[in-house]
Amino acid sequence: MxxxxxxxxxxxxxxxxxxxxxxxxxxxxxxxxxxxxxxxxxxxxxxxxxxxxxxxxxxxxxxxxxxxxxxxxxxxxxxxxxxxxxxxxxxxxxxxxxxxxxxxxxxxxxxxxxxxxxxxxxxxxxxxxxxxxxxxxxxxxxxxxxxxxxxxxxxxxxTSPPKCWVVLAKPVMGVSTADIYKRLDIKEVKHPDISSMVDAIAHNDYQMVCKNVGNVLEQVTLSLYPEVSNIKKQMKKFGADAVLMSGSGPTVFGLVEYDSRMHRVYNGLRGFCEQVHAVRLLGEQSTLE
CATH class of the missing domain: 3.30.230.10 (Ribosomal Protein S5; domain 2)
Structure with a gap:
């Protein structure tokens, strides 16, 4: 079977x-x-x-x-x-x-x-x-x-966040999560506003979701890998509405509301990065069916 x-x-x-x-x-x-x-x-x-x-x-x-x-x-x-x-x-x-x-x-x-x-x-x-x-x-x-x-x-x-495109770009190297956490100085970080992000999702407010993205691990990975910082800059330049590193990295994602802008971000990044994907947010839970 x-x-x-x-x-x-x-x-x-x-x-x-x-x-x-x-x-x-x-x-x-x-x-x-x-x-x-x-x-x-x-x-x-x-x-x-x-x-x-x-x-x-x-x-x-x-x-x-x-x-x-x-x-x-x-x-x-x-x-x-x-x-x-x-x-x-x-x-x-x-x-x-x-x-x-x-x-x-x-x-x-x-x-x-x-x-x-x-x-x-x-x-x-x-x-x-x-x-x-x-x-x-x-x-x-x-x-x-x-x-x-x-x-x-x-x-x-x-609840599911507002519908949008997500452009993912991963540079060639991998990152050790354990190593990033080991280098993190919690006293030095700028903490994201988690409760505001929860509210933004609850109210289906795309602009507020974009405003409240944040990742305390980002500054550690960016300091070690300039390629990640460069991808962030390019993604912003090509017009993503919000740009953030996911997890301990090195993948950077950009949230994009409109199809035309998504194509611009996606195509622009292909020149800087081999692994680029443009996908939708899912937001729905798994089932046992």
Whole structure:
């Protein structure tokens, strides 16, 4: 038996870090939303009691370093599953990009294996399991738009943000999230106004969403990688309404309201950056159907 699951990318409309916790994680407040750029996960039941990862992308590990592998292994252990699974990952989300590609693959694997192995778990239960794999996995189980707190695993669902285009541009290098957090000096950051962003989304106010984007990790990544700073400048120059780095980077996104302006931003960036995508905000939550 085979089944497919979609694994959408996410962007951070706002990302704040409050303090470092005793468990060495950081306490965060983030507003995340999914976009229409997705990996495709194919799950195939195997009689052999093993997990196999298949991908044509050389940057995707095929062993326990892979978060989808970890998701399958966790479900197998917890629910004493004696069957195996083949997980084929068709990678469309750039790797190590600040778009939660690996976390979304893990979340899609949890949702898919819940069906394949007939576990009967709810999205809430899957999200709780996902929190053991990585901080973004809980959000990715649900998708949609949410305020994430704690280390990212506490999820409060929000309505969908105003419809618009999102232009994503990723420079060639990857960024280590752990390294960026390690270099962050919380005393020196300008904290985004999370509550104003929540209000802007609640009132479907595109201009206020654009006004309140913010990411405390941005200044760290920009200081280390001038290419990211250059992409931000170009995106603004070509007319994006709001420009921000997603997660720990290096991907930069621009929000654009109108089709004509989106084409101008997209085409302009193609000269500076190999990986450029123009996608819509999704905003809708996943289901177990």
């Amino acid at each position: 085979k089944l497919m699951e979609k694994a959408p990318a996410k962007i951070n409309l706002a990302l704040d870090v409050l303090y470092k916790r005793p468990d060495q994680y950081h306490e965060v407040e983030m507003i995340m939303t999914t976009v229409d750029l997705a990996d495709r996960i194919e799950l195939e039941e195997k009689n052999e009691d093993e997990i196999k990862i298949f991908s044509h992308n050389r940057y995707v590990p095929d062993d326990e370093r892979n978060l989808a592998y970890q998701a399958a292994a966790l479900l197998k252990r917890r629910y004493h599953i004696k069957k195996g699974v083949g997980i084929t990952i068709e990678k469309n989300i750039p790797v190590a990009a600040g778009l939660a590609g690996g976390s979304s693959d893990a979340a899609a694997t949890l949702r898919g294996l819940n069906k394949l192995w007939q576990l009967g778990l709810s999205l809430d239960e899957l999200a709780e399991i996902g929190s053991e794999i990585g901080s973004d996995v809980s959000f990715c189980v649900y998708g949609g738009t949410a305020l994430a707190t704690g280390r990212g695993e506490k999820i409060k669902h929000l």
